[in-house]
Amino acid sequence: MxxxxxxxxxxxxxxxxxxxxxxxxxxxxxxxxxxxxxxxxxxxxxxxxxxxxxxxxxxxxxxxxxxxxxxxxxxxxxxxxxxxxxxxxxxxxxxxxxxxxxxxxxxxxxxxxxxKMNEVMDKAKESAEKKLVKLLVPQVKKQSTMSNPFEMLFSGQGSNSTNDDDGEKDEEIRNKRSRVAHQLAMGELEDRIVTIEIEEIPPSMFDLLQGSGIEQMGMNMQDALGQFMPKKKKKRKLPVSEARKILIQQEAQKLVDMEExxxxxxxxxxxxxxxxxxxxxxxxxxxxxxxxxxxxxxxxxxxxxxxxxxxxxxxxxxxxxxxxxxxxxxxxxxxxxxxxxxxxxxxxxxxxLEKLTVEDFVRILSEPSNALLKQYQALLKTEGINVVFTDKAVNRLAEIAYQVNQETDNIGARRLHTILEKLLEDLSFEAPDVSLETVEITPEYVDQKLSTIVKNKDLSQFIL
Incomplete structure (x- = not known):
């Protein structure tokens, strides 16, 4: 903290x-x-x-x-x-x-x-890997060779050979699991399908109570009934990469003391x-x-x-x-x-708190770590377009946002979202199909794209 x-x-x-x-x-x-x-x-x-x-x-x-x-x-x-x-x-x-x-x-x-789950994550990952190995190389069920109960009384002879066979099978499984564990560590089995058990969470009959005055009573009743009702489990087939995430969460959940x-x-x-x-x-x-x-x-x-x-x-x-x-x-x-x-x-x-001025809008557009201009530039960069805003264009955007706030409802910095969406609407639409590398946003470009907002004072279609 x-x-x-x-x-x-x-x-x-x-x-x-x-x-x-x-x-x-x-x-x-x-x-x-x-x-x-x-x-x-x-x-x-x-x-x-x-x-x-x-x-x-x-x-x-x-x-x-x-x-x-x-x-x-x-x-x-x-x-x-x-x-x-x-x-x-x-x-x-x-x-x-x-x-x-x-x-x-x-x-x-x-x-x-x-x-708490992050604290035990290393142990959880280790346990999940072991579980994955067991799922990929399951233990072979030992089949009894006894045909009836009376054979147990006379099974002294020949039991050594059976034990030897079991020992050989166990040794074979250990060797297989060792190889699989190595392959898992190397990332060679990520697409292999495994079957895991997941707890099924049924839809709550008390969801209807949410938002009402008796919601707390509904939650308490659900907790009380939940202790008596068995938890259902369902089997799902998933690739190792997906199964690992679920198993890590399950193992971490077991290691965390929920009372604490x-x-x-x-x-x-x-x-x-x-x-x-x-x-x-x-x-x-x-x-x-x-x-x-x-x-x-x-x-x-x-x-x-x-x-x-x-x-x-x-x-x-x-x-x-x-x-x-x-x-x-x-x-x-x-x-x-x-x-x-x-x-x-x-x-x-x-x-x-003070009302925002033109200077505030200029700073909001460019200064914060999560500034709106940086967000839009990053989004369009994914399409291979480098958007550059000139200082005069930023000032013009701030002036328009301030003007619209003054002439209609003042919604503060949220107005900038509306202005920028309108400004870059065409560019965002055409971005995947054009081969532009750099687009410079100038005051003239701003005035051209936002002319309808500046001229028309009936701005109902642009107001949030």
């Missing part, structure tokens, strides 16, 4: 993927560093210090979600993103707010299990889990007397989770006291003050 990053190092890492938004980056960097500082305290004081949750305010497409996601990936922390609008007040059909904690534990479980994985997953979710609650502004609003499901009720259900409570999951009880919650919303129609006061108090750090 890379939790001992300094705040400056965290911001520098985030700068590789997200342009601007320095204040938001600083806030999450400090929150993460405080987690590390807390681990150095004595137990008595450690329990008293809780994370300072963050409320991000800004329009869509400015980097709210990406900051939280990259932060979690940076430190290897369990992370889930949920939409506040997906939840309903307790008593109504729909997902209850506790499901976000269950989702976080499942994510944590997958992460820990993958780490569950405990560590719960601990990691409790101590370093990050829950990102998007669209929080959509459940904010003034009090009304409408018969619709109460949005304030959802806020009140979220409150104890954020404040610190115990949620029962199928892996065990999970405390939310030290989880970091990051809420985000555009707050176009509502204000942060429209949230219930108790929930406002649980998000003491407020960060306003």
């Amino acid at each position: 890379g939790m001992n990053y300094t705040p400056k190092q965290i911001v520098n890492q985030l700068d590789n993927y997200i342009i601007g938004q320095t204040s938001a980056k600083k806030s999450v960097a400090v929150a993460l560093r405080n987690r590390y500082r807390r681990t150095l305290l004595d137990e008595k004081l450690k329990d008293e210090i809780v994370p300072k949750n963050i409320l991000m305010i800004g329009p869509t497409g400015v980097g709210k979600t990406e900051i939280a996601r990259r932060l979690a990936r940076l430190v290897g922390a369990p992370f889930v993103k949920v939409e506040a609008t997906k939840f309903t007040e307790v008593g109504y059909v729909g997902r209850d707010v506790e499901s976000m904690v269950r989702d976080l534990v499942e994510m944590s479980l997958r992460m820990v299990k993958e780490e 994985v569950s405990q560590e997953a719960i601990n990691r979710a409790e101590q370093s889990g990050i829950i990102f609650i998007d669209e929080i502004d959509k459940v904010a609003g003034k009090h009304d007397n409408s018969p619709n499901v109460s949005r304030e009720g959802v806020q009140r259900d979220i409150l104890p989770i954020v404040e610190g409570s115990t949620v029962v999951t199928k892996h065990g009880p999970v405390k939310t006291d030290h989880m970091l919650f990051i809420a985000a919303g555009a707050f176009h129609m509502a204000k942060p003050s429209d949230l219930i006061p108790e929930l406002q108090g649980r998000f003491p750090i407020r960060v306003e």
Whole structure:
């Protein structure tokens, strides 16, 4: 876990993927560093210090979600993103707010299990190779020469020759397996077909409960019934190359202690889990007397989770006291003050993210490690075409993206996807059939391809 990053190092890492938004980056960097500082305290004081949750305010497409996601990936922390609008007040059909904690534990479980399986991978590969050798050279079943039980009483004579035959067969099989093991190591038998047994996972009758308020009850019932129902196995014929992958997974699964994985997953979710609650502004609003499901009720259900409570999951009880919650919303129609006061108090750090400028668009197109221009260049490089964007062309693309955002709905950096798809649409279509080596994208090329977007203000067909 890379939790001992300094705040400056965290911001520098985030700068590789997200342009601007320095204040938001600083806030999450400090929150993460405080987690590390807390681990150095004595137990008595450690329990008293809780994370300072963050409320991000800004329009869509400015980097709210990406900051939280990259932060979690940076430190290897369990992370889930949920939409506040997906939840309903307790008593109504729909997902209850506790499901976000269950989702976080499942994510944590997958992460820990993958780490543990990687630790035993060498042993698993060794065991899988041995199994493959046995499948390719199976043990010959010994056939009894006794015609009836009474012969056992008089079988003293002649037994030595039988044992000698068995010994010779065993020696022959060992020699064959030794040769096959060598051939496997050399990769000579990758296309040989073998028959392996795979556990069959039947479709769950409780899948219908997913997304409902009783999903947890369905999972618990399925676990209880699963202990009494035998696991079905089916045989599959596969080439050695495919069978090896399955056998390695099976062997690694046997070597991993799932009880230990569950405990560590719960601990990691409790101590370093990050829950990102998007669209929080959509459940904010003034009090009304409408018969619709109460949005304030959802806020009140979220409150104890954020404040610190115990949620029962199928892996065990999970405390939310030290989880970091990051809420985000555009707050176009509502204000942060429209949230219930108790929930406002649980998000003491407020960060306003800035709208993107032309300069920001230029940097987004070219600077990040996963910059959009680099992605499109790499895709077309597979067709043998080297796409070169001039600096003026990049500036022109940024200007058009900014202009379209100003004249229609502002969707932030996501507008660049729309612009670039339109710009390179013809080139991507013709790429497999043309023999071009280099294509230079100039401002004139940009204006020619995007003329319909720039001239026509009714851009409904180009808007995401």
